[in-house]
Amino acid sequence: MCAYELTEDSMYNDGNKPPEWKDYKWHLKHSITTVETFEKATGIKLKNKQEIKKTLEKFPLSITPYYLSLVDKENYEVDPIYKQAFPDPRELRVARNDMSDPLHEDSDSVVEGITHRYPDRVLFTVSNKCSMYCRHCTRKRKVGDRDYIPSKKTIEKGIRYIEKTPEVRDVLLSGGDPLLLSDEYLDWILSRIKKIPHVEVIRIGTRIPAVLPFRITDELVTVLKKHQPLWINTHFNHPRELTDSAKEVLNRLADAGFPLGNQAVLLAGVNDCPRIIKSLMQKLVQNRVRPYYLYQCDLSKGLSHFRTTISKGIEIIEHMRGHTSGFAVPTYVIDAPGGGGKIPVGPNYLISWATNKVVLRNYEGVITTYKEPDSYEPVFCDRKCRDCKLQLNLEKAKEEETLGLVKLLSHYDETYSLTPQDNTRSKRNKG
Numbered sequence: 001m002c003a004y005e006l007t008e009d010s011m012y013n014d015g016n017k018p019p020e021w022k023d024y025k026w027h028l029k030h031s032i033t034t035v036e037t038f039e040k041a042t043g044i045k046l047k048n049k050q051e052i053k054k055t056l057e058k059f060p061l062s063i064t065p066y067y068l069s070l071v072d073k074e075n076y077e078v079d080p081i082y083k084q085a086f087p088d089p090r091e092l093r094v095a096r097n098d099m100s101d102p103l104h105e106d107s108d109s110v111v112e113g114i115t116h117r118y119p120d121r122v123l124f125t126v127s128n129k130c131s132m133y134c135r136h137c138t139r140k141r142k143v144g145d146r147d148y149i150p151s152k153k154t155i156e157k158g159i160r161y162i163e164k165t166p167e168v169r170d171v172l173l174s175g176g177d178p179l180l181l182s183d184e185y186l187d188w189i190l191s192r193i194k195k196i197p198h199v200e201v202i203r204i205g206t207r208i209p210a211v212l213p214f215r216i217t218d219e220l221v222t223v224l225k226k227h228q229p230l231w232i233n234t235h236f237n238h239p240r241e242l243t244d245s246a247k248e249v250l251n252r253l254a255d256a257g258f259p260l261g262n263q264a265v266l267l268a269g270v271n272d273c274p275r276i277i278k279s280l281m282q283k284l285v286q287n288r289v290r291p292y293y294l295y296q297c298d299l300s301k302g303l304s305h306f307r308t309t310i311s312k313g314i315e316i317i318e319h320m321r322g323h324t325s326g327f328a329v330p331t332y333v334i335d336a337p338g339g340g341g342k343i344p345v346g347p348n349y350l351i352s353w354a355t356n357k358v359v360l361r362n363y364e365g366v367i368t369t370y371k372e373p374d375s376y377e378p379v380f381c382d383r384k385c386r387d388c389k390l391q392l393n394l395e396k397a398k399e400e401e402t403l404g405l406v407k408l409l410s411h412y413d414e415t416y417s418l419t420p421q422d423n424t425r426s427k428r429n430k431g
């Protein structure tokens with residue numbers, strides 16, 4: 001199966017790297033998908049082989065030789081790289097609150113491949129392929145699912161939805177990994193989306209720079225450059241993933257002019273430590289990647305052993321805000337089960353407030369006050385922007401529907417409370 005025969009303990013040490021090492025196709029062809037190949041490639045003798053094989057029947061395995069080469073063989077059982085890539089029998093344990101599709105990406109999907117959750121942007125899953133199957137994948141239900149390869153026809157349906165939905169100004173390509181599509185296919189998708197007049201930006205969410213940096217060929221960069229403004233969000237979870245090859249790729253993408261962000265996931269036993277996350281974020285900014293989100297691990301089935309408490313995430317942000325560069329601090333979010341979207345959480349800095357005065361605390365624990373102006377003359381907004389003294393030029397700006405908390409805060413809407421649909425009290429009072 002493996003054209004390049006791995007000897008025990010070779011583990012792709014420098015001397016052992018095949019001449020094709022920098023060829024991403026070689027890595028895809030030689031991805032490790034069975035326990036036997038894994039043992040052969042690493043010289044590791046797994047203790048619980050039967051259990052792992054059972055896990056693989058439900059959640060398949062795929063690791064690129066590149067990513068595998070980052071595993072610390074001597075300490076693999078506690079290795080953060082190994083844990084993200086290699087199955088753990090605990091994946092078969094279904095915890096009480098686990099769900100198959102916690103973010104309602106399938107049930108909230110307007111057409112196949114498109115989830116339209118927020119007013120002005122959509123998630124568009126254009127690829128089911130991944131070069132590595134991350135054990136903590138939020139779309140674990142789909143991993144290795146051959147039936148899910150979106151055809152050109154399916155993609156067309158998504159594109160048509162965006163075309164006829166003028167409020168969509170931001171299209172987020174995800175998957176799978178969009179960068180595993182061929183250059184031509186990706187070019188076609190991007191060109192089609194780019195042609196839609198109301199689409200202002202496109203973003204790509206990808207783990208390629210972390211798991212298969214060699215895929216970022218100069219040809220691919222040339223294709224992507226045609227479709228600016230294009231934002232690229234990577235997915236690094238541990239400072240050890242920032243290898244020389246990964247850094248080279250990030251710098252090349254930054255040089256090509258793509259704003260780079262990173263979406264990390266907080267994972268028990270992998271990065272649930274303030275020092276690890278801080279070091280990761282600082283390394284990212286050194287390589288011109290702006291930490292974007294730090295995700296609380298989702299409630300997808302098979303992830304229970306990766307979940308931390310929320311308090312751990314808040315503690316991590318407490319260690320960062322004020323202590324390091326503001327642009328190195330990601331927003332810690334919980335992607336709400338049931339499709340509620342991302343909810344930011346973090347330490348509380350506002351301690352109390354009274355008329356014209358708020359009490360705050362800083363990262364050092366200093367308690368301070370901010371005196372609000374006595375003479376602030378608020379603009380009571382009636383949404384008649386044409387007559388407004390702020391003279392907002394609304395040329396081309398779209399009037400958006402007032403939504404959620406904004407409604408409660410506004411002066412032009414009479415709504416004074418939001419009540420859940422199945423609120424017991426209102427049901428009782430109606431009855």
Ligand SMILES: *Cc1c(COP(=O)(O)O)cnc(C)c1O
Pocket residue numbers: 115116117118121122123172342
């Ligand atoms: C995360 C996500 C987005 C983008 O959210 P931002 O906060 O703008 O990054 C859009 N749609 C869906 C369904 C998402 O999960």
